[in-house]
Amino acid sequence: MIRIITDSTCDLTKADQEKLGITVIPLQVLFGTTHYTDGIDLSVEAFYQKLETEKELPTTTQINPDTFINAFEEYLKQGDEIIAILLSSHLSGTYQSAVIAKEMLETDKIHLIDSQNVTLGLALLVGEASKLRDQGLSASEIVEEIELLKNKVKLIAIVDTLKYLQKGGRISAASAVVGTALGIKPIVQVKDGIVQVLGKERGQKKMYKFIAHYLEEHQIDTQYCVVFAHSMAETSLKSLKEMIEEKYNINDNRTVCIGSTVGTHVGPGAVGVAFIAK
Template structure:
């Protein structure tokens, strides 16, 4: 049986118990506050981040994992006889995937598989967990790569934000979407589609937001409760109702909290569901 190491980046937003359970290595993206730099989840946590954002005129910038970090990490595991599955946030959102590819090319190793998740946060997390379970089932790195790539286009999401300001400031949504989301109590519901943030629906009021999200879940259908993640950060008025609805449907799900890199863009109030659609 192959010795395989699963590697991802900090935007997977997986809880510590999952990382320990599946022995997953996480490489941190960087949060830059002016001249200060922090490793996501190591030097700064999400609540410290929000506190700094509230008390600073500087809007933080996020930076990719650089190739040297990947090179050092890959080299250490290859020397120990491991093969590597490295899965990362969408190449349309960050250069992290490209950094991983550069490191693989530098090492010229066939024992490293790098996957562009075309997703972020829990959409990436679902793929990482899938890879870890397949590793546990005894599959090789090429088989794992094929299986992860099969589910990747079928990962769906529905996300609600208290404010779209950070998504717009961070370049994740258009200014037009942000303006609409800030007038007349209109709420914009977002998904990750083709590796980028995309507007799904525009509704007014929290009850309609919840209804729209639940309708989306019902229409897509959930393939397996094993591939279902409830993601949130801060106070969101529909979170309890969303959680209650998933419990009523007797769906098991992992609950995750947004990390710092994603939190820069989401702001302090967001929640949503990531899942593999029934295909």
């Protein structure tokens, strides 16, 4: 049997995890001196409540090699082959921990993929890997296809507030004050494994025009799933989905709520979409 493993930054719901038949290993979230296990004893709703009230931004700790060894050994003992698709190595040391674990276990039954992505982009790749497994492809065939697809993943999102980008040192306090006063909202993407500011717009009409232009430039390949995401902003996400679905015949889509790793920097109110470009 082929087992697909990922980490909790994929932000897939428990229902989607079961539907896809995958195993999710959680990261740890640290608020001050208090540790929480992502998605286990800290829900997405509770995370954003704490994010708004705590003075300091939380941090996330990478999954350590021992945790991967324990997870890998459980399936190896059953004679399974493992594909681990993990968040970008530019955002966390989690992928490197998996590399260390594989080296310590000395087996060719573990296949590791640095997704170069996170949250909805990672969820997209994990979903496609699950689909390929269910179609009967071998582990090596799945890995080959996901390695190709990960370079075609496009992720774009609108950030509702500059507060958390400023608190995290990604923009200056002065820029945050001026931007907030003018109603300017940054538009971000994940490219080459890191979160980058793609542009800044004022007003929903201009933001959606920016995204429409981005979609025209990169063209959604509708044979693959499209993943939508929000950070406690379902109403705003509905508007974004309607705008995209008016132009594209999307056959398969999934929605995730942006969790702690990206949510720490974008805060509540963000919406985004990830897709495979043609």
